[in-house]
Amino acid sequence: xxxxxxxGTYAIGxxxxxxxxxxxxxxxxxxQNELPEYMSRRLLEVPGGVFIQAESELAAxxxxxxxxxxxxRVMTSSSxxxxxxxxxxxxxxxxxxxxxxxxxxxxxxxxLGNIAPxxxxxxxxxxxxxxxDYKTIVLAPASVQEMADLTxxxxxxxxxxxxxxxxxGDGMLGQIMEPVxxxxxxxxxxxxxxxxxxxxRGRPARLVKSLILDxxxxxxxxxxxxxxxxxxxxxxxxxxxxxxxxxxxxxxxYGTAARIAKxxxxxxxxxxxxxxxxxxxxxxxxxxxxKIIRETAGKVSDFFVFEMSTGQMVEDVKLSLEGxxxxxxxxxxGGVSPTPxxxxxxxxxxxxxxxxxxxx
Amino acid sequence: xxxxxxxxxxxKKVPMHYCPGCGHSIIHRLIAELLDEMSLRETAxxxxxxxxxxxxxxxxxxxxxxxxxxxxxxVATGIKRxxxxxxxxxxxxxxxxxxxxxxxxxxxxxxGELISVIFVNxxxxxxxxxxxxxxxxxxxxxxxxxxxxxxxxxGPPIRVCELxxxxxxxxxxxxxxxxxxxxxxxxxxxxxKAFQHQQxxxxxxxxxxxSSCPTNWKMDPLKSCRWIDEIMVKEFxxxxxxxxxx
Ligand SMILES: Cc1ncc(C[n+]2csc(CCOP(=O)(O)OP(=O)(O)O)c2C)c(N)n1
Ligand code: SF4
Numbered sequence: 001x002x003x004x005x006x007x008g009t010y011a012i013g014x015x016x017x018x019x020x021x022x023x024x025x026x027x028x029x030x031x032q033n034e035l036p037e038y039m040s041r042r043l044l045e046v047p048g049g050v051f052i053q054a055e056s057e058l059a060a061x062x063x064x065x066x067x068x069x070x071x072x073r074v075m076t077s078s079s080x081x082x083x084x085x086x087x088x089x090x091x092x093x094x095x096x097x098x099x100x101x102x103x104x105x106x107x108x109x110x111x112l113g114n115i116a117p118x119x120x121x122x123x124x125x126x127x128x129x130x131x132x133d134y135k136t137i138v139l140a141p142a143s144v145q146e147m148a149d150l151t152x153x154x155x156x157x158x159x160x161x162x163x164x165x166x167x168x169g170d171g172m173l174g175q176i177m178e179p180v181x182x183x184x185x186x187x188x189x190x191x192x193x194x195x196x197x198x199x200x201r202g203r204p205a206r207l208v209k210s211l212i213l214d215x216x217x218x219x220x221x222x223x224x225x226x227x228x229x230x231x232x233x234x235x236x237x238x239x240x241x242x243x244x245x246x247x248x249x250x251x252x253x254y255g256t257a258a259r260i261a262k263x264x265x266x267x268x269x270x271x272x273x274x275x276x277x278x279x280x281x282x283x284x285x286x287x288x289x290x291k292i293i294r295e296t297a298g299k300v301s302d303f304f305v306f307e308m309s310t311g312q313m314v315e316d317v318k319l320s321l322e323g324x325x326x327x328x329x330x331x332x333x334g335g336v337s338p339t340p341x342x343x344x345x346x347x348x349x350x351x352x353x354x355x356x357x358x359x360x
Numbered sequence: 361x362x363x364x365x366x367x368x369x370x371x372k373k374v375p376m377h378y379c380p381g382c383g384h385s386i387i388h389r390l391i392a393e394l395l396d397e398m399s400l401r402e403t404a405x406x407x408x409x410x411x412x413x414x415x416x417x418x419x420x421x422x423x424x425x426x427x428x429x430x431x432x433x434x435v436a437t438g439i440k441r442x443x444x445x446x447x448x449x450x451x452x453x454x455x456x457x458x459x460x461x462x463x464x465x466x467x468x469x470x471x472g473e474l475i476s477v478i479f480v481n482x483x484x485x486x487x488x489x490x491x492x493x494x495x496x497x498x499x500x501x502x503x504x505x506x507x508x509x510x511x512x513x514x515g516p517p518i519r520v521c522e523l524x525x526x527x528x529x530x531x532x533x534x535x536x537x538x539x540x541x542x543x544x545x546x547x548x549x550x551x552x553k554a555f556q557h558q559q560x561x562x563x564x565x566x567x568x569x570x571s572s573c574p575t576n577w578k579m580d581p582l583k584s585c586r587w588i589d590e591i592m593v594k595e596f597x598x599x600x601x602x603x604x605x606x
Contacts, residue, residue, distance in 0.1 A: 023442065050441040054434070055467040062431035062464070066407075066438020069425045074438070092428050197423040197439065199446050201402035207417050209426035 001182045008147045008173045013038035014182050015151035023050040023074040025063040029082045030115045031171035032105035057082040061089030068098045071196035077103035091130030095210025099158035103167045105174040108335030116335025117170035122312035126286040133222045135229050137165040138286035140254040144178035159190045172256045233287035240281040247278030249302040254282045261306050263340030290320035297324035304328045368392035370401045372421050381581025383571025386538045390548045404447045407432040411453035412486040430461025433468035436475045449476040455485045458494040469564045472529025476554040477566040482573040490576030494518045521601035531563030531604040537570035539585035562606040
């Protein structure tokens with residue numbers, strides 16, 4: 001496909017279609033309504049395409065479970081309150097080891113909150129979200145192009161590891177328009193879906209469940225999920241480094257916050273070319289790129305975490321650093337998107353004094 | 361000697377965990393007989409509930425997926441839309457279908473999903489130990505209605521078939537019981553009809569089965585059967601509630 005100007009939500013939708021997604025189930029909620037609307041149109045053109053506007057997010061996520069166990073590539077999307085409702089279903093998907101792609105276009109909270117871009121669902125997304133011991137794959141795009149690219153990746157990882165994959169965006173990424181190229185699907189070699197339900201013809205009956213009454217077996221299952229996630233961590237952790245080589249301070253931010261932070265770094269550099277601020281932008285929030293952060297602590301002692309929340313990812317940064325370095329935090333929760341100038345001001349304040357060039 | 365009774369192929373050779381006199385085991389057997397007789401074993405996909413029948417997969421030898429409590433029809437919707445040629449049915453209790461899962465039940469029926477629902481109405485929450493269900497009778501004592509269900513504050517029992525009958529896309533709704541040999545025969549016929557409606561793609565089909573829970577009713581199995589006849593059917597009249605010819 002040629003380069004075209006597209007909304008972030010449409011980029012996810014089109015990438016999903018190209019990735020072979022044939023089923024979408026969802027319930028309207030701002031700021032992501034453009035995605036179900038897009039899917040309702042596009043799935044009409046896909047052979048066997050299924051679109052249902054469900055009666056609730058509860059119903060939607062369970063339709064996802066049904067379509068997934070029947071063997072389809074399936075997606076649902078929502079925004080924060082709706083994602084809360086889906087959590088029981090996500091826990092069932094994880095427990096039953098079923099793939100599914102779940103998009104959260106995060107808005108300000110808690111409660112009904114507002115409809116402005118926020119990053120307040122980081123904990124919910126990266127700690128499993130629902131009940132029980134499990135984790136999901138969480139991908140954080142920072143551009144419309146990445147909305148598309150990470151959608152392809154989400155479907156592949158979810159199928160490969162048989163676990164739900166979340167795309168954590170926000171109202172800004174969902175609603176901006178940017179040039180994007182939606183590539184054709186590169187078919188990856190994925191494990192055969194030998195667990196799906198098709199009717200027991202010529203084979204023993206299959207059973208997909210998460211109920212394990214025997215406590216020892218349940219424990220084994222829990223550890224199995226942990227081992228699986230360790231493989232994900234080893235093979236699939238992704239991040240972007242920016243000006244990291246000679247940095248005196250490293251900014252850590254993801255998604256929209258990373259875009260703002262990049263603007264702030266460029267701004268400070270323009271004012272003072274000797275200022276040395278780099279950035280690590282986690283692309284997978286779960287698994288979290290803790291190794292690169294820990295390694296960086298050998299060369300840099302100041303870390304600046306910027307989030308559009310009261311401070312959630314900053315805990316993972318501290319855990320990664322294991323006490324090394326100093327962590328500065330700046331947060332704007334509630335749907336506020338600060339300007340690069342504002343964040344630059346705070347960054348400059350935390351830039352190590354001894355390294356400051358003194359130029360203005 | 362002529363063989364007149366044997367285990368259906370679709371029923372696994374294991375003892376069931378249900379209490380003596382429980383209706384679930386009879387209903388399982390009827391389903392298994394029909395899967396054999398209608399040659400459905402190789403296309404059937406069942407979605408059992410959270411409820412006493414959560415372990416139905418230990419007994420029915422067909423493809424199965426477990427749903428969260430109340431969401432069986434949403435899961436069945438997802439399956440059926442992806443695999444329209446399979447025989448997809450859910451098996452749900454009254455708490456599952458008419459309390460926590462009411463929205464899913466209503467909207468699956470309203471969309472006319474081409475699935476069949478086996479709805480086991482035992483007027484109580486069996487699995488969790490005998491609490492009040494949406495179908496608990498007026499005045500009935502349960503562990504959470506110790507002075508009997510008060511219809512002024514807890515509402516009267518919900519008649520699911522009648523409720524769903526107003527929806528255009530429901531095409532077969534029948535209420536039956538498994539408390540006597542004659543009624544068991546009728547139940548089998550009703551389930552067969554529901555499956556046929558699904559095969560002919562007429563619309564949403566549901567069979568409501570009045571079924572005893574001697575343990576939580578605190579009655580012996582025989583008295584439970586009588587209670588269905590004498591008390592329960594007064595609130596839940598048996599018969600075809602709605603049928604659109606297929
Ligand atoms: C979200 C959730 N809430 C509550 C439960 C506990 N629970 C399991 S089965 C059940 C009700 C069972 O009653 P019913 O559906 O009538 O089926 P029966 O056991 O009588 O056959 C409840 C409340 C659960 N599993 N999940
Ligand atoms: S508790 Fe009731 S419904 Fe459950 S198995 Fe026993 S008799 Fe059957």
